[in-house]
Amino acid sequence: MFFVGLGYSRIMPQSEMVVSLNSFVKELALAWQKLSIYQPGHPERQQALDRAHAVLTGLIAPTGSLALGVSRDSLLGPDEKLKSVPAVRLAAALYLLEVAVLRFSEGVESDELEHLLGLLPRGEVRGSEHSLGTELQTLGVRHIAVEAVDFTGLLVTETLDAPEEGSGEDSVWDRILQRLLSDGRLFIESSSLEESEPNPFVQIQAAVDQVLQQYDVTDGEVASAEPDPKRAEIETVLEGIVGQTMGEALAEIDDEAEEEGGQLSTARHVSELLSAMPDGMRHGILDAAVRELVGREDAAPGLKSLGSAVSAAKMVGSLRRLRADDVIFSPRVVSAVDSLVIEASPEFLSSRQRQNPEALATELRSVFSDEDVDRAPLSGALDDRVFVELRRHVPVHAMFSDLSPYLETITDQRVIVDLSMMLVDLLQRPFLDDEQITSVIFRQQETFKAMLAGGRFGPATRIVEALREMTISGEQIKPVREAAERCLEGLREPGTLSGIVDVLGEVKKSDIGQVHQLIELLGPTSIHQLLCVLGEEPELSRRRHIFDLLASLGSSVVPASVALLDDSRWYMIRNILSLLRRVGEGLTLEVLQKGLAHEDSRVRVEAVKCIPELGGDITPELVEKVLKDDDFRVTEMAVSVFGSAGIHAATGPLVDLLRRPDPIGRQRRLRLRALQTLGEIGDAGVLPEIAPFFRSWFTLVSTEERHAAFRSLELYPENERRPWVKKGRLSLDATVRGICRDLENGTQSGTGR
Template sequence: MAELSNGVKSFMADEKEKLPLDARLLSDAIIELNISRRNVFIYPRGHPSVEKSLNKAFDFLQKLFELRPDISLAIAKDILIIDDFFLDRKNPVYREFALHLNKMNIASVTFITGLTKDEIYEFHRFLSEDFGDSSVETLQEAFNKIKLIHIKADFINYDAFVFKEGETDKEAPTGQLWEKYIHGLLDGTLQTEALSNMVQEIPPIAFAGLLNQTAADNLKEETYDRVITTYLRKSSERAFTSKELKKLLDFINGLRPDLKKQFLSSTVRTVSEDIDSVETVLRETPVDKVIDLLTTINEQQVAIPEALKNLLDKFSRLHKDKGAERLFRGNLIADDILISPDVLNLLSDGNFEIFVTATYQKEIQKLLDFDSTKIAIEFKELRRECSDECIERDFNITILELISSDIISEEEYTNFINTLKEHLSQFIGTGQYGQVLIIFSVLESNAERGRFSEITSEALQYYHTSEFISFLVDSLRIMGRLTREESLLICNHYGERIIAPLLDALIEEGSQAVRRFLISLITSFGDKANPEVIKRLGDNRWFVKRNMLFILSECGGKDVIPHARPYCHHENPKVGYEAIKCLLKAGDKYCIGALKENLLSESSEASKQALALSGTFRVNEVVPDLIQMLRKKAISGADFHEKIPIVKALGAIGDPRALNALRDVLSTKSLFFKDSIEKLKEEIYITLKNYSYNDMNDLIEAGMKSKNERIRVESLRVKRSHNG
């Protein structure tokens, strides 16, 4: 579980100091891409979950495009790579996304500036298709058909890297991905445990071609040995095979002369360490290949140990007629398999109809002629029902039914409980909190019934440990926004115990979107969250104080007043703003003085925030200050524009003391700032509806005669409202 908990961190700890500045943004983008991929697979286009997740993925990618014009992800089995950084292999979301791309034989995918939501959707549709064991050509053709201008994908046909007797090696696509692996191998920075398999899968000619671009002056002896050892798959636990030796010979023959000698010397050193394995390999190697190896060694004047030289000479003298058929007692031997004459007769054309009747042939022809498109929709639904997600969910339901029944033993019950633990961890890692709650419900029901009470109680206790709750909170950070209702339900299930971990996660969270979501979970507890929030008000970091005051404001309660008051005059205006808002919401007038100070502040932002608070909470105490600000002489168009928020605040309060000041503004005329004054007058008439009609009916009558259409419309609306 500790590994799972750590898995939701953005990147590996040992790379943390090297990460690019947009690491968090990149992490969010990948997470949202994987979420939208899953939703596109499950739901039709237009479904709220699909549209919401597509929007989020699109927004994060747009933010990344502000930093660079394209984003390229390389895939190495279950690892994602960007630039020279490996994303955390333990992160279940990264791993799931990488494995799915790898399943489609995608070596790398690039998202380019100009990308649209429709292109993301079509890309996910492509990823959702079941291509079975299709060739790379089929995959590439299917990808090209959807015509994605701003998404590029490179495919690798892994089957082409396996050398089979009687087959020629197919040419596989090269690209930046292979270059990255080879440069990492030469530099000694490649994580060989995770990625050496990818190096071994590079076709020998392509491998040689990439190495030919390298300057030999920069390579050391240990570098040559490292390349050969990796490419041969040689280790202390296993020897190399004849297929790998053939591949290595093709690789060496493709090198330029100066590199060929060095790599050949390294090969001789490497294979000479295990003469017995070499002999076994040479027994399986064609004689012409052995002769080619000796010729190459002689041409390059490479010194080889006497034991290896004798062994090579021995095998080069062996002759084998591969063209002749091998017979044993009149029977044909093919690939070491004895084929009897009866079988040969059966397979002959003349006897075919004896064993395959005309009726059977007609049935086969019917199958070949059948139009499968008629049932394509049914098959699509069937494939969906057979997906890993659906099967896993049904399997989980079956286990829950079994542990609720009386037909299983204690040992079987224990095994099922352990299986549920694995399922539950996976459900949490993928944000399926509804399934988690179903499991909890069944276990709690079993506990009430006393069914294997000790085992059940132990399982329930585990799900309430700090370690498990921490894992849950990490999952909520990453996956919770997609399933808000289920997230709220599971938080409600844990009750007040989860508040502290949520607050701690909020404090450390770097994403604004995730912070908003965590705050929504915390505030759902109402004033029950206040004690834990108040504890964290003493944190020295200003943004922590601000967030805690915001939560107290949302949660409410009279107990927050004495804790919020000290922060009204805080040195950071954002903290002071939240403290004032918190107290105004609680109905405490202590903050009025601080509010007035902010109204008259030289900071435009502080003044606007104070105006907004004054109007929102209808603070009558600041009306004289607002009137004074409104009467202040304007000397530019900008000055008139800045009076609009003052008019809005006064209008929201609706205090009749402001009407005379409004009349003065309405009588103002100017040749230079006519447009600005007209906008201000329009705002006055928009807010008149909040005043007593009897106090300003003269303004309404004048407005109905105005040349300004907006003023006439607003005046008529107020009068009609008054007349009913």
């Protein structure tokens, strides 16, 4: 969440414009309401649209797009479910039009929002034979897309073969719904569910909401401060039914029948339903599903499948809660738990290093004989073989019949930290050859990434500090210092740093300082790699987290960011400009001109947004160049920015723009915005130069432009505008007379000076 200013400075003070999904939905619903109240061209109508457009632009800026899922009574964002009153109203209208996904892309304009809102029904379906998507395309809307998805025929199968007719196999959602309706402890009106929505996925949500409302629970949160045992019992029942059925469906997955397709399909649908459940119930549902899996001998494939669809942090959290409840884990499932939490050691040893079990046993007997092993320490190669071969030849489930008492040592992050420190010590062995050093570095990268993914930033920082100390220590020989430097380079690689990205959304504010310290210790190269990760990351929420982390580093990101301005990828350049604008440093006239000269208009739009950061360095020549851009989106954004930032250098070029005849109205929209911008700049000396806009005779100015000119007088100093207001009172145009009368009486809406 952050704050932005708007082109229309009178709309809202800059500190109050919050760019968040909730704020956008609120402003969009308000604009929808005002569209039905005010006629086209009314300031209130346009201001409401501009507010919604400004927040939407801020949301899209870091990622390039925004997608909202639509259900009957809520909107689903990338990271949250919105059930506020504005969200419910918009969702209901979109639902009537059979919209499943509403997608906004870079470059969306306020008039496109107006077209979308104008097509939304108010209480009943519109009488149109065309879909909403078709009508938007007909109106020329290019940056708003709708997708209609029907899940009613969806069936989860374990193979890609078509289900046999009459097999009677129900989908996961149908099975959950049937159990909810048949449970005698719950009171659900099944008839109302079927009448309102045939989709079982949505019926499950409605059934859960119906039960929770009976106990004054809203979206999984208790409405009363007093605990209600009956209410807690009902929540536990719901969590158990939904979670246990999920676990049973996942347990049906087996290694022989699965070729990735059905397995991922089942897990994906389980993940979708889990995300749609109330926040307060998600942990309980996940725990019930995992509980069902860990107690089965044959459920390892299902547990791995669930781990692929749910984040590792959530899975580990669920496993730890079950361990605290003394849940017994099936021995075979413990191996799956091991692979989920600590990745198996890589097969990095060459074939010549592997020995058969008998030869390895002979070596081990010689090592662990009665003699003092300290007299002949293990060689690096033998140490590695012992670790890898023991893991290969002694399966975990063959050593113990029940591993649940040992789960603490398997899943605890302390094991990873201890292993990482041992690897640092191992790296200091002067007799390791190059291949062995490479193997140790590879292991250190894996353990370091696991620490980052587990949120152990303090221990990770200590590992980096120890390696940095090795690189500069005079007590270390040159090969050791070089090995430590190679290891640090490995920790800076994007694949390793991606462990931070995995948990950015869950990092506490109190821990963000440790993340900053870690990145500073890794050096500027790590910032460069994070910028590369930002450019390649396909997931929206993760890109936002990376962007926020980089922005929070402040001026430290500037050198690495500026160095990437010559990158060939347009989205990378746009990200850099947006980041520099957010940080407030690193933007120079040279950087701005490079962005304005880019071949992609999306980069030029972002460069225009950076203009306020330079302020007095902007020249009339630069303004003129921007106003002549071939893409209308760039010029329109520039005119808006000139006004909101009060760029005085734009006054002359804007006057020249207004002086040029526009007989067929091709640039009318831009001219209207230019009149507003001149008023926001507030230089009354331009009024005589645009005098034709204040008279109705011998002029090529349109009526709409004349009205806009008189409305802009509100933004000029009162003493300077008074003569023009008096002329307007004598106008033959009733609208002009009304505007001027309001200005004289001080009743004109806005923020006049």
